Amino acid sequence: MIPTVLPTYNRAPLAFVRGEGSWLVTGDGSRYLDLGAGIAVNALGHANPDLVAALGEQAGRLWHVSNLYQIPEQQRLADLLVAHSFADTVFFTNSGTEAAELAIKMARKYWSAKSQPERIVILTFEGAFHGRSTGAIAAAGSEKMVKGYGPLMPGFSQLSWGDIEAARAAIGPDTAAVMIEPIQGEGGIRVLPDADLRALRGLCDASGALLILDEVQCGMGRTGRLFAHEWAGITPDIMMVAKGIGGGFPLGAVLATEAAAQAMTAGSHGSTYGGNPLACAVGAKVTEIIADPAFLAEVNRKAGLFRQRLEGLVAAHPDLFEGLRGQGLMLGLKCREGTAPADLVAAGYAEHLLSVPAADNTLRILPPLTITDDEIAEAARRLDRAATALSARRG
Ligand SMILES: *Cc1c(COP(=O)(O)O)cnc(C)c1O
Numbered sequence: 001m002i003p004t005v006l007p008t009y010n011r012a013p014l015a016f017v018r019g020e021g022s023w024l025v026t027g028d029g030s031r032y033l034d035l036g037a038g039i040a041v042n043a044l045g046h047a048n049p050d051l052v053a054a055l056g057e058q059a060g061r062l063w064h065v066s067n068l069y070q071i072p073e074q075q076r077l078a079d080l081l082v083a084h085s086f087a088d089t090v091f092f093t094n095s096g097t098e099a100a101e102l103a104i105k106m107a108r109k110y111w112s113a114k115s116q117p118e119r120i121v122i123l124t125f126e127g128a129f130h131g132r133s134t135g136a137i138a139a140a141g142s143e144k145m146v147k148g149y150g151p152l153m154p155g156f157s158q159l160s161w162g163d164i165e166a167a168r169a170a171i172g173p174d175t176a177a178v179m180i181e182p183i184q185g186e187g188g189i190r191v192l193p194d195a196d197l198r199a200l201r202g203l204c205d206a207s208g209a210l211l212i213l214d215e216v217q218c219g220m221g222r223t224g225r226l227f228a229h230e231w232a233g234i235t236p237d238i239m240m241v242a243k244g245i246g247g248g249f250p251l252g253a254v255l256a257t258e259a260a261a262q263a264m265t266a267g268s269h270g271s272t273y274g275g276n277p278l279a280c281a282v283g284a285k286v287t288e289i290i291a292d293p294a295f296l297a298e299v300n301r302k303a304g305l306f307r308q309r310l311e312g313l314v315a316a317h318p319d320l321f322e323g324l325r326g327q328g329l330m331l332g333l334k335c336r337e338g339t340a341p342a343d344l345v346a347a348g349y350a351e352h353l354l355s356v357p358a359a360d361n362t363l364r365i366l367p368p369l370t371i372t373d374d375e376i377a378e379a380a381r382r383l384d385r386a387a388t389a390l391s392a393r394r395g
Contacts, residue, residue, distance in 0.1 A: 012349060019046020022371045024354065032349075033379055035367045036356040040185065040217045040330070043244035043290065045368035050285055051247050058281035065277065067270065073280035080284055084226055084291045086235035087255035091264075092275030092283075096216035096242030097131025099252040102269060103212045103238050104135050106254065106261060107177040108155075110210060113263035119176045120155045122212070127161045127187030127359060130179070130214055130240075139179060162192050164199045171203050177210040177238075178203070182228040185217035188360025189325045189332025194232035201234040210237040210260055216252070217330070220244030221290035221369050224300040224328035231327070244369075247286040251279040290369070299369050302376060303328045309380035310365070317387045320344070331365040332358065339390075347386035353379065 014032070016024040022045055024032045037043065044051060058073065065071060078090040093099045104122060111119035122139065130136040137145045138153040146152055155176075159166040167178065178200055184190040204211040213236040218228040222244060225231055229239075237260040242252030250273075273279070289295055307324065310331060314321040320339045325332040335341055341357035341364075348355050356364040367379070 012345075014349065021045040021047075022368050022375045030352060032352045032354050033375060033382060034354045035348075035365050035379055036354045037366050037368045038248060039243065039356055040222055040366040041243045041246070042248050043220055043222070043369050044247050044286060045370040046248075048247065048370070050289065051249075051282055054281050054285035055249065055278065058278050062277050064273070066272065067275065071275060071277055071280065073277045073284065074275040077275075077280045077284040077287060080287045080291070081241075081253065081255055084287070085239075085255055086257065087239070088258040089256055089261050091254045091256075091269065091271075092280065093242070093252035093254065093271055094250045094273050094279070095131070095252050096214075096240060097133045097136050097252075098271065098274070099216065099240035099242055099254050100130040100136045100139065100214065101133055102254045103179065103214075103240050104139065105269060106238055106256060106264060107179075107210050107212060109263040109268065110260060111176050119174055119209075121174045122156050122176055123167060123170055123178045123209075124156055124158050125161050125163075125180055125184075126158055127184050127190060128158075128179075128181060128214075129184070129186035130216075161187070161190060162196055164196050164203075167200060167203055171207045171209060175207060175209045177212050179212040179214065181214045181216075181218060182232070183218040183223065183327060183330055185330070185364070186358055188334075188358045188362035189330060189364060190360065191325060191327055197229060197232040198234050201232075201236075204237075212236060212238040212240070214240045216240050216242040217366075218327075220286070221296055221299055222328055222330045222366070224296060224303055226291050226296065228327070244290070245283050245286055246279060247282060249279050249282040251283045253283075295369075299328055302371060302373065303331075305373060306331065306365070306367075306371075306376045306379075309376060310383075313380060313383055313387065316384065317391065319391055320387055325362065326365075329365075329367055329369055329371070332362040333365065335361045335363060337361070343390055344386060347390040348382065350389065351382040351386045353382040353386060355383075 018025040124139050128140040130139045141158045219241045239255045310324050322334040358364045
């Protein structure tokens with residue numbers, strides 16, 4: 001008999017009833033150190049007092065009104081994001097997938113409004129993840145995600161990951177946009193070198209194509225800058241954000257330049273919940289905290305500490321690990337052939353440690369950005385015990 005919850009996930013036999021900072025607590029009081037943070041969502045940890053206060057205060061005042069009216073909380077968050085980014089304008093969604101949908105629509109509308117409706121192809125990259133809608137799975141194109149869901153939405157062309165020469169060859173008079181994650185999350189914490197992101201920006205500039213960056217996972221302070229593309233010194237035309245921006249409250253956004261967004265006029269797009277007062281009150285608090293240069297400096301300092309520990313772990317377990325990847329607190333342990341990240345995740349559970357598998361045989365480490373030095377040391381000890389146990393079991 002089919003479970004009452006549609007079984008599209010392989011769930012661990014763990015149920016948490018409470019969270020505190022970097023820790024999750026089960027019903028029987030067992031505490032787990034959380035290096036997954038709801039997949040880069042709980043950027044400020046669990047039950048963060050500032051966020052609890054922002055949500056509680058808004059909850060007692062006003063939950064929802066509809067985008068038929070002015071929403072001061074939404075205006076405030078949009079102003080904050082514009083002040084701290086390349087963007088001139090923001091549309092709020094409830095998820096990363098919906099942000100991807102709008103980014104795709106915006107790119108098409110841009111060329112339609114320029115009377116070049118033949119420019120419909122969006123170049124994407126193998127290993128990409130942009131969400132689970134029909135548009136987002138067509139964009140990523142991976143066999144696993146699209147199987148059985150055809151016919152797929154046309155207008156996407158996938159290139160090898162980070163293949164700039166392929167992009168140079170593919171970009172042409174039918175190209176609407178290039179869409180890429182500066183660091184692939186689901187794809188295995190694969191970092192696009194800064195020089196390659198700059199090269200893509202250059203190719204887009206030369207052809208007029210829009211550069212769409214998916215920072216749903218790598219944005220909002222995760223890499224030690226508010227947005228990952230800042231490291232490369234370039235700006236996109238359109239950017240998707242979600243996950244960390246709500247700190248656990250469902251919220252996403254599309255940020256865009258005025259030029260890229262100019263065709264999006266009244267009635268061209270919409271969302272019932274998108275940008276509602278509850279979500280935006282929380283999002284504004286999250287953004288205010290993370291955009292503070294002192295906060296980002298701490299993320300970078302702790303990332304250095306964590307990286308050092310994980311390099312030690314890799315060196316201590318050469319049978320399991322090939323190396324360390326990532327930037328800031330978006331880290332990946334690349335496993336050797338024959339070592340399944342899922343087995344490491346399971347060994348982590350036994351040590352009361354939560355981590356997340358990814359593609360390309362990589363284990364993801366995405367702790368709350370507020371993780372403490374002591375917790376980083378504790379995480380390294382637990383990872384070491386999990387790795388030792390896994391090695392021993394394999395003999
Ligand atoms: C998670 C993710 C998405 C999809 O976001 P949802 O909120 O799950 O819809 C899109 N792009 C990237 C890079 C992601 O990591």
